[in-house]
Amino acid sequence: MTDMPLPRTTIGQLVYPEPPRLNFARLVSDLHAALSGCGVQDRALAWDHDDVAIIDVGGSRVALSLAEDLGRCKGAAITVTTGFGLDDRGGDTRLAQRQAVLARLIAGRIAERFPPAETIWTDSPEIATSDLFDRLNDALAQRLDAEESERTRRKTRERSNRARRLREPADVEPILARLERRLASRAAADQARREGREPPSPEADAGAGGETAPPPLRSGWLEAAEVRETLAALRADNRPSAPLRLAGHMMDATLMVVALPVGAAMMTYGLVRGGDVYRSGRMLALCGIGMVALEGLGGPGIVSTLLPSL
Structure with a gap:
């Protein structure tokens, strides 16, 4: 008599x-x-509470389990098992013989409708029962807790590294030495100024002490000054050429003939800040549009007609 293989279950x-x-x-x-279309007439569905369903198809067993509130992160899991059932010696075990393919097919269909964060595949020599599902869910909860703890430790370590301020004893001595060198350099410079001598350079002080001078500290106002200088240089590079500035002044003069107050304001602004042909062109176009609209309403006389009524 040939022994049947040990009951084995594929778990996803x-x-x-x-x-x-x-x-x-x-x-x-x-x-x-x-599963009713697999050709096996002997099928039985059994529930354990409302979160475990076991379907025996001949000598094969297919089961589903839903677990919620797993671990501290309150995760969830749908467990799919396929394999041999209790009647694996006398029943039809065709599904159990292809349990790996069937398990991945069922899990794939579920994942299409409800995409998971990950899918964990394992094998077990046991038959799928409620006790097996309980152990699987407990192990998964412990794994999720361990992953959550590792993420928390990693985030804490990253925050600690970003906000670390003099927490290592090795950091204190270099900083104190640097402060002492800077204070000594300032005292020497003040003494040299009082005696009418040229203050020694930081490089000379560092060379005399036999140490390499540390890079100078950059203060906030120094960086802001450099930003302002850079922006000023960019503005100087983007200034229009002399012919364009002359064209802008000519447009302002034309605008003075058409509308004296507006033209005078544009001319003054252009002389103070530099001629801008684009700004003058826009203002000239706006004045032209305004004059056309005024002519459409009856000409400048309409203004004197409307003022008494107001």
């Missing part, structure tokens, strides 16, 4: 950071209906 755990929005009873019903 679809892990979610939060419970998926699904109807577990409907999911089990769809799976039970799909």
Whole structure:
């Protein structure tokens, strides 16, 4: 008599950071209906509470489990198992013989409808029971807690590295030595100024002490001054050429003939800040549009007609 292979179960755990929005009873019903087409008439569906469903198909067993509130992160998991059942010696075990393919097919269909964060695949020599699901969920909760703790430690370490201020004893001595050198350099410079001598350079002081001078500290006002100088240089580079400035002044003069107050203001602004042909052109166009609109309303006389009525 040839011994049957040991009962073996393929397990797939679809892990979610939060419970998926699904109807577990409907999911089990769809799976039970799909297994009805496998050609095995001996099928039985058993529930353990409302979160574990076991379907025996001949000598094969297919089971689904839904677990929520796993670990401190309150994750969730849908567990799919396929393998041998209790009647594996006398029943039809065709599904169990292809348990790995069947498990991945069922898990893939579920993942299409409810995409998981990850899928964990394992094998077990046990038959799928409620106790096996409980152990699987406990192990998964411990794994999620360990991953959450590692993430928390990593974030804490990163924040500590970013906000570290003189927490290492090795940092104190170089900083104190640098402060002493800077204070000594300032005292020497003040003494030289009082005696009418040229203050020694930081490089000379560093060379006399036999040490390399540290890079100078950059204060906030110094960086702001450099930014202002850079912007001023960019503005100087972007100034219009002399012909364009002359064209802008000519437009301002034309505008003075058409509308004296506006033209005078533009001419003054151009002489003070530099002629800008684009600004003068826009103002000339706006004045032209205004004059056309005024002519359409009856000409300048309409203004004197409207003023008494106001």
